[in-house]
Amino acid sequence: MVCTFCGAPSPEGAMVCSACVAKVRGELFFREWMVDPRSDLRALGSRSACLRIGPSPQGEVLLRKGSDPYLLLERTIQGEDHSHLPTILDQYLAGMGVGLHLMGDEQVPLRPKLKELLGIPERMDLQGERWGRALLRLGNILALSARDMARLPLGDPMRDEVFRERAAQAMGLxxxxxxxxxxxxxxRANLAMLRHWGGEHEAAIAELRAVASSDDARLQLAKVYWDLGREDEAAEMVASVQDLEGAILRLRRGCP
Incomplete structure (x- = not known):
């Protein structure tokens, strides 16, 4: 067999050579439909730094329309005062389209700085709910990448190893x-989704049922049922969601 990326010989059962596997392991890989070409346009309209001149009674950093949504985040990371970083990072990731609940149909822009953002929790350990929200969103990016990397034609042993490696990073966050x-x-619900993608379907269902007190968690459970071909159970779970039409659209979007 030959590598689909470079044409070099690849191991039996795999369509990616060892050299290209090493490159893939160091990158954030997403399937083509996962990449959102509109994200930057959306961010430019709602998630850019607002220049503030003079003192202000407001403690929170303001985000307004502007030309560079990453500018404020980058300067905050480089500065000595990181007190606002959790809020800015959380809002930046939300503007990218990364939700708190891991669904599997997210569309993420492949920005050059994204890998740097994933390294922030390794260097910093901040406090508060905003920091936790940012950790969830960063974990979701890693989880989505783990799932999509596991669908590359790497051969079973390497595919499992690559998934476990990336999934472990998400689990830590x-x-x-x-x-x-x-x-x-x-x-807990996001961990369950990751376990589902790793093949632990029944354990994931049990965990999701235990935490399915919100519409988002119920939709996560519906997605697991749908992936497994248990359409009646998926429909029953979707019917319990308040936004029925939106839930149906999300259930069908991003299906493998």
């Missing part, structure tokens, strides 16, 4: 976020 009581159910 989820566990850190779960230390915040308000976010603990979301972290």
């Amino acid at each position: 989820y566990r850190r976020a779960s230390a915040i009581p308000e976010l603990e159910p979301i972290a």
